[in-house]
Amino acid sequence: MSKMRRSERIVRLTQILLEQPHRVLSLTEMADKLASAKSSLSEDLAIIREVMEAEGLGTLETQAGASGGVRYVPGLRDDLAEEFLQDVAQNLSAGDRILPGGFLYMSDVLLRPHVLDMAGKMFASRFRESGAEYVVTVETKGIPLAVSTAKYLNVPMVVVRRDHKVTEGSAVSINYVSGSRRIQTMSLSRRSLPEKTKVLIVDDFMKAGGTAKALADLMREFQVEVVGVGVFMSTVDPEDKMIDNYVSLATLTEMNEATRQVAIEPGTYFA
Amino acid sequence: MSKMRRSERIVRLTQILLEQPHRVLSLTEMADKLASAKSSLSEDLAIIREVMEAEGLGTLETQAGASGGVRYVPGLRDDLAEEFLQDVAQNLSAGDRILPGGFLYMSDVLLRPHVLDMAGKMFASRFRESGAEYVVTVETKGIPLAVSTAKYLNVPMVVVRRDHKVTEGSAVSINYVSGSRRIQTMSLSRRSLPEKTKVLIVDDFMKAGGTAKALADLMREFQVEVVGVGVFMSTVDPEDKMIDNYVSLATLTEMNEATRQVAIEPGTYFA
Numbered sequence: 001m002s003k004m005r006r007s008e009r010i011v012r013l014t015q016i017l018l019e020q021p022h023r024v025l026s027l028t029e030m031a032d033k034l035a036s037a038k039s040s041l042s043e044d045l046a047i048i049r050e051v052m053e054a055e056g057l058g059t060l061e062t063q064a065g066a067s068g069g070v071r072y073v074p075g076l077r078d079d080l081a082e083e084f085l086q087d088v089a090q091n092l093s094a095g096d097r098i099l100p101g102g103f104l105y106m107s108d109v110l111l112r113p114h115v116l117d118m119a120g121k122m123f124a125s126r127f128r129e130s131g132a133e134y135v136v137t138v139e140t141k142g143i144p145l146a147v148s149t150a151k152y153l154n155v156p157m158v159v160v161r162r163d164h165k166v167t168e169g170s171a172v173s174i175n176y177v178s179g180s181r182r183i184q185t186m187s188l189s190r191r192s193l194p195e196k197t198k199v200l201i202v203d204d205f206m207k208a209g210g211t212a213k214a215l216a217d218l219m220r221e222f223q224v225e226v227v228g229v230g231v232f233m234s235t236v237d238p239e240d241k242m243i244d245n246y247v248s249l250a251t252l253t254e255m256n257e258a259t260r261q262v263a264i265e266p267g268t269y270f271a
Numbered sequence: 272m273s274k275m276r277r278s279e280r281i282v283r284l285t286q287i288l289l290e291q292p293h294r295v296l297s298l299t300e301m302a303d304k305l306a307s308a309k310s311s312l313s314e315d316l317a318i319i320r321e322v323m324e325a326e327g328l329g330t331l332e333t334q335a336g337a338s339g340g341v342r343y344v345p346g347l348r349d350d351l352a353e354e355f356l357q358d359v360a361q362n363l364s365a366g367d368r369i370l371p372g373g374f375l376y377m378s379d380v381l382l383r384p385h386v387l388d389m390a391g392k393m394f395a396s397r398f399r400e401s402g403a404e405y406v407v408t409v410e411t412k413g414i415p416l417a418v419s420t421a422k423y424l425n426v427p428m429v430v431v432r433r434d435h436k437v438t439e440g441s442a443v444s445i446n447y448v449s450g451s452r453r454i455q456t457m458s459l460s461r462r463s464l465p466e467k468t469k470v471l472i473v474d475d476f477m478k479a480g481g482t483a484k485a486l487a488d489l490m491r492e493f494q495v496e497v498v499g500v501g502v503f504m505s506t507v508d509p510e511d512k513m514i515d516n517y518v519s520l521a522t523l524t525e526m527n528e529a530t531r532q533v534a535i536e537p538g539t540y541f542a
Contacts, residue, residue: 014285051282111428157382207527
């Protein structure tokens, strides 16, 4: 490969870093790949770090020494997160989103690439120091959020099933009582999650916290430590959740089926 | 905002473009945002395009004129796609992946960020001219693949459910006969998909094609056109699938429960 100009190297480096967040990339390997001196690379990386920090996109962490490397740690500036959340809240507050039984229709919003991208960045940014080795969710609506969060943390995902599927092999199942007082089952393939690892739980919605609590109980069966819980939206009632220390991006403060009023406020993420 | 140097602008531009594939970005707006002349921006974009094409990451399409804009079209060089697929095939060919009943355990592989990223790029690259406005899948294991594909096509996703959920509002349901001869149900919320749109179907596995066929039938109920079908893996048997013109990334050519032999070859993507 012929020598690249600085501007070309910067395109390539920016792309490589953005594509592999939280992974330590060896300076020696990158210098080989780009046919450049390590000293030039270091200058390039300083420029990239400067722009990322100025734009609130996260930062680059460099490790000195012979085995020196660089790692992109995604972040999201608070004002961009707030702006995003205000847009989402406005969108979700439309009265025609209230479904019979007092449910809020949010599936369409939670399947838009921009929403998934921003929510994933927010969770990954908040839990960047958590040491999470897996992102765990339970089917179905939390899966896209978990995919995006796992992407920005650069760790694999684990999907807990509602029933035991033949395509998953031997599994551990637990029963729990949901917020609506029904007995439900959760099941996780034995081979999907190694013991003694750390996981981040991600889900779309939390009311009393029964599902998150059950997920945490299931993790205990695998001797796995839950280092955080992130939900897209939590309800203001009940105030006492079955799980503490969750991070929610939005809080549903009011939903009145008769008057078609919905009120959504920033979640504990912004507290 | 103060004027940026070229190298700084290039970091920012590369990031903006990679984050919003298939979206036409106005040169005027970008020039404002980066406090730069449009002529400088055009030079920057030429450099970025050159590197992207040389590295097989896709291309930039520019539109001239007063309303001039630029669009990042993701791609993936064939040799990188083949290398990726060989890794995956080797990994999935381990004999201990055969489950009782002749199923292949692939959930862990399909939940790794790198695998999702590459598969998403491959589908998005193959169907980039399809005009797909939504990516449609059916729960559960196709969802992460659909998230990644939808990200690179920059369109929303739609998730068909196995049963009718109260949180989805009124829905259209159909019954179909699966490959294992059982009657199954699929259900899609009425408000999740506008009529007369175009969709790309994405799923993890295809044997006879019954699920993909049922998805296509359900799309007809919404007066929606299916412009493509992408599956991660298809089986070599039966040769006659219930659906034509699908793109598979890998083909399962052999799976012998007794001898623990698994053989996987490149799919129709490479044909």
